[in-house]
Amino acid sequence: MFTPEGMTCVLIAATKSQMEPVIKEIYRQHLFHIEEFVEKDKEEYEGYRIGTPLPQANETSRELLRLRGITNAFMIQEDEEGPGEKQKHAQLSKQIERELPILEKEVEDLLSRRSRLDTQIKEYEQRIDGLKPFSGISVDLELLRGFQTFSVFSGYVSRTPSLDIPHEIVTSETKKERFIVLVVSNQHRAIAEQALQNTQFRAVPVPDETGPATSRIGYYEGQVLSVKGELEEINRRLDEIKNQHRGFFLACNELLTADVEMAEAPLRFATTGESFIVEGWVPTERLETFRQGIHYATGGKVYVYELDPAEVEEVAPVEYRNVSFAKPTEVLMDVYSRPRYTELDPTLLVSIIFPIFFGIILGDVGYGAILLVLSFGLRRFLKGEEGQRLLKILRNASISSIVFGVLFSEFFGFSLPWAPILFSRHLNIGAHTTGHGPDVTNLMMMAVWIGIIQITLGRVLGMINHARQDHGSHRIKAVMANLGWIMVLWGILAMLWAAFPMPLMPDFTVLQPLVMGLNLSSILGIVLILLGVIFIARDSALEIVELPTILSHVLSYARLVGVGFSSVAIAMVVNFIAIGMIIEPQLESLTAFGVIIIIMGALVFVMGHLGNTVLGLLGGGLQSLRLQYVEFFTKFYKGGGKKYIPFGMKKRFMED
Amino acid sequence: MADAATAVVATEMTVEMIKASQMGMRAIAAAIAVGSTGIATAIAEMVIGSAAVGATAENKDVFGLVLLLTVIPETIVIFGLVVSLLLLF
Numbered sequence: 001m002f003t004p005e006g007m008t009c010v011l012i013a014a015t016k017s018q019m020e021p022v023i024k025e026i027y028r029q030h031l032f033h034i035e036e037f038v039e040k041d042k043e044e045y046e047g048y049r050i051g052t053p054l055p056q057a058n059e060t061s062r063e064l065l066r067l068r069g070i071t072n073a074f075m076i077q078e079d080e081e082g083p084g085e086k087q088k089h090a091q092l093s094k095q096i097e098r099e100l101p102i103l104e105k106e107v108e109d110l111l112s113r114r115s116r117l118d119t120q121i122k123e124y125e126q127r128i129d130g131l132k133p134f135s136g137i138s139v140d141l142e143l144l145r146g147f148q149t150f151s152v153f154s155g156y157v158s159r160t161p162s163l164d165i166p167h168e169i170v171t172s173e174t175k176k177e178r179f180i181v182l183v184v185s186n187q188h189r190a191i192a193e194q195a196l197q198n199t200q201f202r203a204v205p206v207p208d209e210t211g212p213a214t215s216r217i218g219y220y221e222g223q224v225l226s227v228k229g230e231l232e233e234i235n236r237r238l239d240e241i242k243n244q245h246r247g248f249f250l251a252c253n254e255l256l257t258a259d260v261e262m263a264e265a266p267l268r269f270a271t272t273g274e275s276f277i278v279e280g281w282v283p284t285e286r287l288e289t290f291r292q293g294i295h296y297a298t299g300g301k302v303y304v305y306e307l308d309p310a311e312v313e314e315v316a317p318v319e320y321r322n323v324s325f326a327k328p329t330e331v332l333m334d335v336y337s338r339p340r341y342t343e344l345d346p347t348l349l350v351s352i353i354f355p356i357f358f359g360i361i362l363g364d365v366g367y368g369a370i371l372l373v374l375s376f377g378l379r380r381f382l383k384g385e386e387g388q389r390l391l392k393i394l395r396n397a398s399i400s401s402i403v404f405g406v407l408f409s410e411f412f413g414f415s416l417p418w419a420p421i422l423f424s425r426h427l428n429i430g431a432h433t434t435g436h437g438p439d440v441t442n443l444m445m446m447a448v449w450i451g452i453i454q455i456t457l458g459r460v461l462g463m464i465n466h467a468r469q470d471h472g473s474h475r476i477k478a479v480m481a482n483l484g485w486i487m488v489l490w491g492i493l494a495m496l497w498a499a500f501p502m503p504l505m506p507d508f509t510v511l512q513p514l515v516m517g518l519n520l521s522s523i524l525g526i527v528l529i530l531l532g533v534i535f536i537a538r539d540s541a542l543e544i545v546e547l548p549t550i551l552s553h554v555l556s557y558a559r560l561v562g563v564g565f566s567s568v569a570i571a572m573v574v575n576f577i578a579i580g581m582i583i584e585p586q587l588e589s590l591t592a593f594g595v596i597i598i599i600m601g602a603l604v605f606v607m608g609h610l611g612n613t614v615l616g617l618l619g620g621g622l623q624s625l626r627l628q629y630v631e632f633f634t635k636f637y638k639g640g641g642k643k644y645i646p647f648g649m650k651k652r653f654m655e656d
Numbered sequence: 657m658a659d660a661a662t663a664v665v666a667t668e669m670t671v672e673m674i675k676a677s678q679m680g681m682r683a684i685a686a687a688i689a690v691g692s693t694g695i696a697t698a699i700a701e702m703v704i705g706s707a708a709v710g711a712t713a714e715n716k717d718v719f720g721l722v723l724l725l726t727v728i729p730e731t732i733v734i735f736g737l738v739v740s741l742l743l744l745f
Contacts, residue, residue: 336720440745444738552731555738559730562737626727629720 030648051266136172337639363404413571451557458635484535491528574608693736
């Protein structure tokens with residue numbers, strides 16, 4: 001529960017002739033985490049080289065690439081639901097050889113035709129764009145170009161130019177713009193240019209067409225329509241292929257991906273001229289099955305050797321082993337860092353403590369209920385394992401929020417019909433405030449106690465971790481240092497108890513002084529602190545400068561109360577503004593206008609509480625997560641474990 | 657007591673007014689405690705946060721670590737909050 005899945009390091013050695021059956025078998029079992037071989041210049045690595053891919057690798061990769069081209073064009077996602085029944089492996093391979101090339105050919109033809117037609121449409125549309133300015137001019141376009149003695153100007157102007165030279169001008173006007181075609185003889189060209197410049201002339205080239213512009217536009221529009229019809233036909237055919245063969249494509253993709261992964265596996269092996277070695281990890285529980293599988297697949301021609309766990313367990317990959325309640329919290333652990341193989345796995349602790357902290361911060365039945373509904377409602381929309389796990393964490397957190405809401409007697413900032421069972425968090429906000437106001441001191445003390453307990457727990461776990469991981473004289477020093485931290489913490493507490501009476505804490509000020517005005521509690525405190533500091537300094541003297549963190553980390557738990565208060569305050573302010581200030585005054589003498597104001601007040605109420613729910617989710621989630629990451633984990637947890645990724649895949653669309 | 661009475665007479669304030677103004681002073685003190693620590697936290701988190709985003713863009717694996725680094729200065733504002741709550745209640 002607090003340790004990851006047990007792993008055994010296994011070496012497989014055989015002649016190269018056994019390489020393919022071995023790869024196939026470990027891929028099928030989906031148990032073996034391959035430790036990649038890296039070439040080094042050391043003596044023990046001499047003679048070993050990284051392997052070369054199996055001979056079929058090239059062709060299979062090419063095949064897969066072409067298939068992916070098609071599935072991309074069809075926008076088929078790999079994680080899509082496939083057909084209900086799985087296909088047989090052997091049958092599928094035959095089908096791939098027989099049908100896939102034909103299908104690929106057809107799809108590629110269709111796709112290239114489609115892109116050709118697309119460019120054609122673009123070209124026609126460009127031509128139409130070029131012709132459009134001339135649509136108001138009924139002159140044959142051929143008559144506007146190719147003159148030797150005349151110059152033709154065509155373009156947009158702000159007003160028709162006045163010219164005192166012989167010329168011919170055709171104008172067409174739309175609402176926004178004025179388009180002209182002006183013809184002058186070449187000798188007057190300079191004068192015409194000058195005149196046009198004064199009218200903000202923007203030249204438009206005469207299109208290379210024959211006949212009046214409108215008829216040409218009509219012709220091209222007809223062309224576009226017919227090409228579009230053709231396109232539709234192609235798309236329909238592509239859709240047909242997609243719907244008919246989607247399952248086949250998915251299965252092919254799976255099979256080819258598997259083949260490529262297998263063919264490229266030797267790149268992770270160490271090989272010599274005639275033999276190969278591969279090192280990796282198998283869960284200890286499944287080791288026997290793994291061995292037998294390899295034995296049967298190769299007829300016993302392979303040497304499987306287990307390495308001594310003590311020598312290699314530092315680098316073992318980590319697979320979580322948690323009860324199902326704690327499984328979703330593994331996401332939060334991975335965000336920080338996966339535990340090392342030799343380390344305690346605190347997932348279960350976090351899965352219990354995180355919702356409790358969340359509940360203390362956002363202890364409100366109303367907000368808890370909204371988040372609970374949200375965590376169930378979003379299940380359908382949030383795809384992927386990680387999202388589902390986060391929703392389960394949210395579900396636990398919101399249930400805890402409801403429980404604490406009952407204890408704090410809070411419902412959207414209003415109080416429930418009973419007095420707070422735990423401590424009151426009701427602030428005196430609004431016109432008719434009743435009650436005694438919040439019980440800040442007791443709440444703060446509660447938070448401090450939570451801090452003291454969690455930090456002590458963290459240090460105890462630190463002792464266990466160091467005892468498990470360290471060796472030699474450092475081990476005992478490190479364990480004692482962690483004990484020292486606990487002693488300093490409780491020593492400070494004992495001295496405080498002796499000096500001040502505090503609520504929710506034992507009161508030792510009543511004890512009789514023994515020596516120099518110090519009573520038993522203060523003496524015990526001083527001894528604990530001194531011993532603790534010595535233990536810490538023996539491990540690392542530099543750690544002494546970290547001593548003030550004892551105080552800051554414990555006080556940091558005050559955020560459980562502080563952030564909670566801010567959420568309560570916002571809720572109560574929203575209630576006061578919406579109900580006390582907007583709705584209630586209108587209810588006293590109801591008018592038609594008053595109804596609108598009341599609706600606005602209701603809107604303020606809903607928006608305010610929605611905003612506060614979001615804030616509460618962020619505040620509650622991040623703050624309680626931070627308490628785990630910063631205050632709790634820094635006491636014992638290092639992380640940095642490798643994820644266990646067994647070689648192989650979960651087959652979804654085919655079976656052996 | 658006599659001094660207080662003369663003070664009340666001299667400034668023409670009633671005991672209720674003095675109590676109210678004391679409450680007001682406490683509220684201002686609490687506001688300064690939360691406000692100034694909030695600004696301090698914001699400045700600290702601004703620097704760390706921008707560096708953290710940069711680091712995450714380079715390597716996504718450090719997200720957990722930089723989230724932790726980014727929230728460390730929050731302790732400052734929590735202290736301010738504790739002080740102000742103790743002042744007010």
